[in-house]
Amino acid sequence: YGPEYSAFSQLSYPIFDSGRSEAVYERAKLAAQNAALQADELERTLKAQYDLLIERIESGRRTILSRKVGVERAKLALEAAQVAHKNGSIDLSRLLDAEVLLLKSEVEFLRSTAEFYENLADWERWSGRSSGQFEIFNRSKP
Numbered sequence: 001y002g003p004e005y006s007a008f009s010q011l012s013y014p015i016f017d018s019g020r021s022e023a024v025y026e027r028a029k030l031a032a033q034n035a036a037l038q039a040d041e042l043e044r045t046l047k048a049q050y051d052l053l054i055e056r057i058e059s060g061r062r063t064i065l066s067r068k069v070g071v072e073r074a075k076l077a078l079e080a081a082q083v084a085h086k087n088g089s090i091d092l093s094r095l096l097d098a099e100v101l102l103l104k105s106e107v108e109f110l111r112s113t114a115e116f117y118e119n120l121a122d123w124e125r126w127s128g129r130s131s132g133q134f135e136i137f138n139r140s141k142p
Contacts, residue, residue, distance in 0.1 A: 053123045060116030067109035074098075074105040 081098035084090045120131055 050126065053119060053126060056119040057116065057123060060112065060119055063112045064109070064116055067105070067112045071102070071105045071109050074102040078102045 078098040078101070081090060081095045085092065085095040124131055
């Protein structure tokens with residue numbers, strides 16, 4: 001351009017600023033890694049919780065069936081005890097034992113049923129899906 005034109009440019013770059021930027025970058029990188037690890041841990045925890053609920057529901061079903069058989073056997077035992085007491089082959093205490101056994105069997109059956117429905121309600125609340133078992137409580141449907 002010639003001698004009468006001149007250009008001056010100045011570039012300022014702080015020397016110590018690059019170290020601070022790198023530290024900020026490393027902190028952000030560590031925070032991102034921690035967030036990813038926490039998300040993975042949460043996913044594992046939720047999956048384990050879901051699997052536990054499913055296992056409890058299946059176990060509850062098996063328990064209910066077992067308790068139902070126990071109630072039926074206790075009813076048969078009570079009927080046999082009533083006949084035996086009527087015939088005089090057993091005393092009153094044996095008859096009462098058979099009645100107590102039936103009552104205990106029925107209580108265990110009802111307790112198992114209640115636990116099953118508690119676990120099923122937890123699963124519905126957790127998964128957001130309906131099993132259809134609680135439709136009687138749905139007031140929005142006629």
